[in-house]
């Protein structure tokens with residue numbers, strides 16, 4: 001039984017047993033495929049079935065371990081503050097440091113999730129002897145002592161990234177002019193770098209400018225996320241609908257878009273009184289596309305995003321408040337906290353916190369939630385939720401929920 005196809009894309013390792021058993025030297029890689037050697041034959045196998053170990057076979061030997069020293073430390077998809085938040089790690093989480101780049105560590109969590117952490121909030125707890133090729137590990141040690149990293153910036157376009165120094169080495173990628181890499185070292189006329197995905201490469205020195213990069217700003221912004229308390233946080237408040245989009249309309253002709261805005265403006269005022277930097281997706285009766293709402297949240301690297309809505313259903317009998325989250329690890333704690341606090345302040349029926357595959361949550365990098373503050377389709381509830389008194393209570397609930405979420 002052959003485990004190979006002739007070209008990438010043809011076949012994968014054929015059984016789980018084979019996948020487990022085989023130790024395969026990887027010759028080269030191409031877009032999710034590894035070119036491997038197995039029982040004397042060479043061929044392509046899907047990289048997702050292959051665990052990459054370092055060559056001396058004992059990964060423990062060269063492992064750097066770390067412990068998070070912040071509450072809710074953001075595990076990100078890429079080493080920058082605009083990047084997706086994959087998870088919020090509790091204080092004292094154990095991680096394995098796989099590589100580093102300008103003040104960031106690429107880590108694997110105890111649950112096996114991989115991502116980037118701001119290095120200043122990770123205590124390196126164990127550094128074993130780095131192997132000859134372990135510059136990445138040495139580099140990660142360096143960046144705990146020094147906030148700045150050294151960067152290699154490409155001065156030309158279409159530059160080959162090679163797997164070893166020398167023109168005969170395999171080309172593993174191509175770099176655009178201005179592309180940035182972590183500088184690992186130099187060998188003759190070749191510069192050794194690390195890419196954002198953690199993989200290493202070699203570039204001809206003629207096309208590279210090596211510079212010091214200061215990551216003090218990124219550390220300061222990450223610091224804002226981690227400091228306990230509502231004060232100083234950036235929170236995006238998104239009043240649902242607006243302009244040509246009325247949202248739902250109750251039997252008494254009250255429109256959702258009007259009530260989401262009036263409630264959101266009360267939330268804004270209360271948050272500002274607590275020292276929060278509030279970003280509104282709209283402050284008037286204006287149509288804002290959903291993509292703009294998430295772009296606002298992402299570009300400000302907000303600490304939290306709350307979209308405010310009112311509910312509707314056809315029988316007119318449903319009532320109560322419900323909240324939605326998208327990513328359990330990133331969003332659910334925020335949704336739980338705000339939902340229970342709003343129920344406490346308003347006394348309305350608690351319809352709970354639910355998973356919602358909603359655009360503004362799905363495309364949001366920040367911890368985010370959407371709350372439906374009652375049913376406009378229910379005649380009695382419509383009358384209540386449109387009042388200033390109700391919206392004051394709901395806003396108070398949202399602010400208290402955020403306070404609880406941020407720890408005071």
Ligand SMILES: [Zn+2]
Nearest residue numbers: 240247309310
């Ligand atoms: Zn709505």
